[in-house]
Amino acid sequence: MRNLTSIIANRDGGALASMAGANPEPVSIVNENAEKLVDALFQNLKQVFPAAVSTVFRNPADEAAAKRQWIAAFAENGIRTREQLSAGMQHARASESAFWPSPGQFIAWCKQGVIKANGLPDLDELYRMVMKxxxxxxxxxxxxxxxxxxxxxxWMVTALYNQMRSQNLTEADLRKRCGTELKNMSxxxxxxxAIPAPVVQIPKLHIPVTNExxxxxxxxxxxxxGLKKRGAL
Known part of the structure; x- marks a missing residue:
């Protein structure tokens, strides 16, 4: 799984299109290493979601088609690092669902895990921070x-607070902005x-006034x- 980064990154658009099923004729994965690595990922997921063996992937052709879609989805959504995939598997093991995840769900798990690994709050936590x-x-x-x-x-909370006030954001809009801020910060x-720490500004000790x-x-x-004005006799 460690080499999945380079395999996905080096795959050209034509190969991805073929793997995603854009070609109406039956195709196979050209890179055997990519096939082996995706096989390993699916084997790990099958241990977490064993029911898929007798349901979703009962037909080998369905499993092969699914693997092509997963590799294409990884490339399209920037899943290129070992840490991302490990984070996705961690979420998979913690999932209460017995159903095999979609590529989109697994990708979301990868991204959420990376956010947590970077010491950032999740979307709901960030929203509550803004409210507090x-x-x-x-x-x-x-x-x-x-x-x-x-x-x-x-940096995230103050930016979101300013957006909320200046643009009169609804709760739904603010939550969307929270997701965007988390992705950008991650x-x-x-x-x-290096994210700079906030620096408390030194308070001004005087207030400038006009000449008048x-x-x-x-x-x-x-x-x-009791002094006379200048120029007065």
Whole structure:
């Protein structure tokens, strides 16, 4: 399974189209290594979902067709690393369903697992973080002073809060934005980017005033001290 990354990454569009069934004539997987690796993945999944052996894949032709679809789905959705596949298998083992997952479901498991592995909240947790920040932010001097769980949470939650306020997002819209933020942040972490920590801004000790107000203030002080205005006789 470790070499699945290179096999998927090196597969050209024509081969993927054939494997996905775009060619009306029967085709086979040209790369024998790809076939063996997908066989291994399916064997692992069969141990988790044993009922599929006598139902979904009772006909060998159906299993062969399914394998072609899975390889194409991996390539189309960016499933290219060992960590992603391991995360997908971890979710599969924890699944309460006895039914064989679709390629889309397994891909979702892969992506969710990577998000967790990167120390990020899931979609529901991130949504609750935004709601909590919206409720409690007034108790803190600034967004940077808020007790964040991680730098990534600071950047995601504050961005989502600003979008929610400025665009008057509904709950459904905000949840969609949460999913987008998680994907973007996970991608940044996977590429090795260091997410900067929030830095509390030093409060301003004075408020600048205009020249006119400054002169008025000077005149007020001079009047209190009994001093004449400049130029007065």
């Amino acid at each position: 920040y919206s409720r409690d932010r007034g108790y803190h001097s600034s967004a940077e002073a808020y007790p964040w769980e991680s730098p990534a949470c600071f 991608r940044r972490i996977e590429t090795g980017e 107000k400054g002169l008025d203030k000077i005149a007020e002080i001079r009047a209190k001290l």
